[in-house]
Amino acid sequence: LIQTNQSLDKLYIQENPKLKYRVLNHWDNLNGTVERGYAGYSIWNWERLPSYKEQRYTDYARANASIGINGTVLNNVNAQAKSLRTDWLVKASGLADVFRPYGIKVYLTAKFSAPKEIGGLNTADPKDPQVRKWWKEKVKEIYSLIPDFGGFLVKANSEGQPGPQDYGCSHADGANMLAEALEPYGGIVFWRAFVYQNERHVDRVINGYNEFKPLDGKFAKNVFVQPKNGPIDFQPREPFHPLFGGMPDTPLSLEFQITQENLGHAGHLVYLGTLFEETLQSDTYENGKGSTVSKVLQNYGESHGISAIAGVPNIGTDLNWTGHLFGQANWYAFGRLAWNPDTSSGEIAEDWARMTFSNDKSVISPVLKIMMMSRETYVNYTMPLGLNHIMNYDTHNGPEPWHDDPVWTAFDYHKITRDSIGVNRTAKGTGATGQYHNPVREMFDDIRKCPQEYLLWFHRVPWNYKMASGRTLWDELIYHYYKGVDEVRQMQTIWNELDGKIDRERFNHVASLLKYQEQEAIWWRDGCLLFFQDYSRLPIPANLEQPKHSLKYYKTIPFPHDWKGRYE
Template identity: 60%
Template sequence: MTQKTSLLTLLLLLALCLSQPLQAEDGYRLWLRYDQVQEKTRLQQYRQLVSEVVVEGNSPTLAIVRKEIAMGLKGLLSQEVAVGQQASKAGTLLLGTPASSPLVASLQLSDQLKAIGTEGYLILTTQLQGRPATVIAANSDMGVLYGTFCFLRLLQSAEDITKLAINSTPKIQHRVLNHWDNLDRTVERGYAGFSLWDWHKLPGYIDQRYLDYARANASIGINGTVLTNVNANALVLTRDYLVKVKALADAFRPYGLKVYLTARFSAPIEIGGLKTADPLDPTVQSWWNEKSAEIYSLIPDFGGFLVKANSEGQPGPQNYGRNHADGANMLADAVAPQGGIVMWRAFVYDDKEPDDRAKQAYSGFKPLDGTFRKNVMVQVKNGAIDFQPREPFHPLFGAMPKTPIMMEFQITQEYLGQGTNLAYLAPMFRETLLADTHAKGKGSTVAKVIDGTLDNHTLTGIAGVANIGTDRNWTGHLFGQSNWYAFGRLAWNHQLHSEDIAAEWIKMTFNSNANVVIPVQNMMLTSREAVVNYMTPLGLHHIMGWSHHYGPGPWIKDKHRADWTSVYYHRADEQGIGFDRTKTGSNAIAQYYPPVQKLFGNPKTCPEEFLLWFHHVKWDYKVKSGKTLWNELCYRYSTGVDQVRQMQKTWAGLEQHLDDERFTHVASLLKIQEEEAKWWRDACLLYFQTFSKRPIPSDLEKPAQTLEHYMQLDPKFVPGI
């Protein structure tokens, strides 16, 4: 190689390096991307209104506030903004509490601060020492941090900040992620790699990813995390592991993130050497009291326990002839002296019980109303079966007025396409939250049950089963991030609208260009309905593949328990399809209040999205569209595929506005989603056609393979089992 050629090669390599982005857009930054504001008018406004930052006070959380606001403003404004403890000019951004900041105290905000509680915050446009200023004030350092993230969100979204008067308080007290993570780092129903928690290297090594995880949760108001799987391993309660848990709790604490653990009910036997785990046995009670004291000696702000008991083979109080309140109360008494709580899951059903599985949680827990300790919440899934693509709200909401009821949503998409499908879940969350239980008349929504306002409960909570793992972008599918984000935002304020949350996330994750925001928002808002259409339209449910729950399996039958099969739920025969839950069937409908019974009990008034959930309907029954039920099913399945194809088309049109890496990532997964949607459509229609004996309408795309082909498909090594 000549010297001239060598120089030319070096120049070309240099030019190539300079042309590449300095930071790969691999999704790691989530929605916390502090890139320069592109709208010039807004950028100029922000630079004028935020010329200096004042953060008075010293604490680990306020240190994070200083770091976050400095980093955010440097990126968004593309210039350094001085962060100090004295105000000297117009355009000051003041952050603090009356206790930490004499300047905040001087503003005499006591009445406004009194109304926002411990975690709330104010963001106000005001005057400070006679000069224009913006103030982020709260009663606690964590409130200041929450307000900081809100202010940066306004800048990321290119909002007007000239006249701010924001008053924000969380509507729910405990806003918690449930990690179904195992100690071997596998994740049950996890589709984003392995568990974040590297137990082998703890407590000595604190991965930066732990801090970034805590920061992301703080940015959306999540204040608790359950580290371990509800199918619990008692080893996490041993001293060796508790020291590791302490290391995580210490790292999370400045971000307001409390740590919780799952308690295996048989732990006194497995790690304690006792012969029983009977909750009424004094030696068992003493063991849990001592174990709780040990935990709190290491982690003074330990949140408490989440428990799955007597469900799907897990041990529990019923093993000893006791009830769920007996078990929950024993643990509640153990953590009560330190302010801990118990979240006792109502996902309980018995394979030996012949009654409709949808009824069993209500039947088991309703009689126990009023018997739980004050620091116990009963954690109830949004629907009575198991996180299906669509379920009517669980009848336990509104049925236990003397007991705090905690919502459990699934953020990870176990039944909604897992890691390969785009399904924005805020509309599903909102659908449940807005459902009217009629427990105390019209307007008794599920949201009012879980925020405590319906029955005057002060202990309130909401949980989301997380899909956060070691994948570089945290959630496997980039759009899985939107569900983590939406859960946090709705946990803080369940009155937010799905479209507004989507717009926020898009602006923060991509950019605020309307040519991006509007089409992506439309994609997101239709995505969950598309999944329902090509998987389980008209109230069909639980017809997925065996065990791994991946792909269609409406033919699943003859397993060791009927309620783990598909035929148990769809009940297709030559007359029709659907599960009769009216008086002529299982009468599960009787567990709802009379106005809801009336609505759901008549196929003419039952919302069509729940028709086959509550009714066994003839194939030639005329639905609202005028089509027969069979034809409507065919069109719904086909519409789902068409909706995915429309999402592909929309996304393809955005290539010029997006970075290559994330564009290609989503485009590739949308192609996979199209193939899976066709798989669901073809397999389900061919199978149900064996009962309906009717043709698929001639104007619809025909199945690509035979039913036998689809029935023989058995994917291996599906993640998340």
């Protein structure tokens, strides 16, 4: 209140968090790198732990405590078993000692095959008594070193990670084995629902629901099933995951991504508060109108006694912690929404802007305008109208709708042909719409009712399909891609209004990154439209800024720099 110049008259505030567990899921590797991290290396200096405790650990704890975060998973979901060895547990205990005064518990990602890899057993079968005994002894050891240890996060049977299905067991069998070991100490298990085996004949959108829905009610009382916010993988826009509202007898923890894996990395200004709010305020209709994802999460507190939310952070060794100055707003927004999932993203943005820059309206107004338009701007110049997963296969940055190899192809995600584009996920297609409650199911299933922002997610649409705007689908795609680039240029103009009103270092930092963002937005726009045009055979209107390079150019180099025309 002081920082935002609000009145302290008759001050009386009493707040309780709406969700019990508010946890960061670090994707930090033990070698100091961060998977899908774009703000430098891991801030955990494992070599010097536990003896040397860097000041930054305390700063980190204070920052998180200030926004109500009360837990942190130290290591990557693609885990190494050695993180559970005694020597590494001692190191983790050093961080737990720093975090404890700030009310933050330490969690670890557990690799399911740890009993084989570091335990000397020849199996990790959750039904094996020796395996169960090993986990109980390991958990006992952990609590002897970290008395307030929070529990385990597990990624299993997805993207090559080991899991209970390797032994003919279910996700519930695997989670409950760990839950049994943790239960005497008050520990919990976060069991991720992000599971797919990249089977080309199976629509990835329906995988998670199909695997976990039949297991509803079969998990131990101290297990969370943890889906991502949407059913694919942290895309710029996804419909909410149908498991929210679909597993009433199992507490779910929602996983957001704060790091911008598929949102331009730390080079793009994209305020994610609006994305988080869009998901949280989506109505599942689980118990009729008003059963928003936010309410579903909060209701687990009453029905199961526990509730949770998780975020994959964008924190690293960069001087400003997050790579892009505005990336700090996403870390902040996650914490605020974890405390109260019904808070307005606009209110959060204003609080952050006032505390970060100034309470001067001539500063706040342009900053807020940029923040509140930025996510939709990114969607416009990358994957509008429900397009998804057409980013570069290796880097997840920049366009690659043309990627096609025997293992992975972007064509599964856009299904482009001479006459149409989009994936039929209706009742007559892959059936993804059937995983939602009515009236959401009917809305998504009917092309006339489906919200435009999810059109190509759920439907195959002809190029000449007439949109609500009166434009054809082809012209609507062009409109959005060009609008996105224009909006980045608007963001530059708005930011330039702040020249002289904030310090030179931060002004130049953001100004230079907005120029970079403009370049990448053009890369997305031109690369995608030229690729789509190969199929639609329709023109880009002559009055618009025409692509400077050929499609071959964009297909040949994985970043948007003109190498003096050598690839033309």
